[in-house]
């Protein structure tokens with residue numbers, strides 16, 4: 001049976017845009033995703049999210065709530081990714097792990113090369129008006 005990876009990601013929203021990040025390493029290097037990562041044993045999803053955003057962006061976030069849980073079968077594992085609506089708690093961040101990042105509106109989101117599991121998520125975000 002395929003392993004399930006429990007992952008959290010932050011939809012960091014600001015004025016109708018969301019912070020999209022480009023992976024710098026690993027199997028999906030060069031693809032776009034939302035910042036986040038795997039939940040560690042004993043950690044709550046929210047604590048994992050706060051930790052990952054500090055590790056990746058050197059920033060603190062406010063979590064406004066769970067938006068959607070994405071389930072996706074990759075070739076080697078099953079992904080269960082909880083995606084949260086969040087905001088930056090302070091105005092600045094640094095890219096400690098990603099190759100690049102941009103504040104994407106609905107048009108820009110559609111033009112990025114997303115990791116497979118995020119393609120449907122991005123469409124849903126546009127339909128729900130999270131990005132404009």
Ligand SMILES: Nc1nc2c([nH]c(=O)n2[C@H]2C[C@H](O)[C@@H](COP(=O)(O)OP(=O)(O)OP(=O)(O)O)O2)c(=O)[nH]1
Nearest residue numbers: 007008009033034035036037038079115116117118
């Ligand atoms: N962070 C993030 N991961 C995603 C997204 N979409 C998606 O399929 N994934 C997948 C890619 C990875 O296989 C997995 C997340 O693992 P990761 O390698 O980023 O996690 P991590 O930061 O804990 O990594 P590491 O310490 O093991 O290097 O989820 C997304 O939008 N954001």
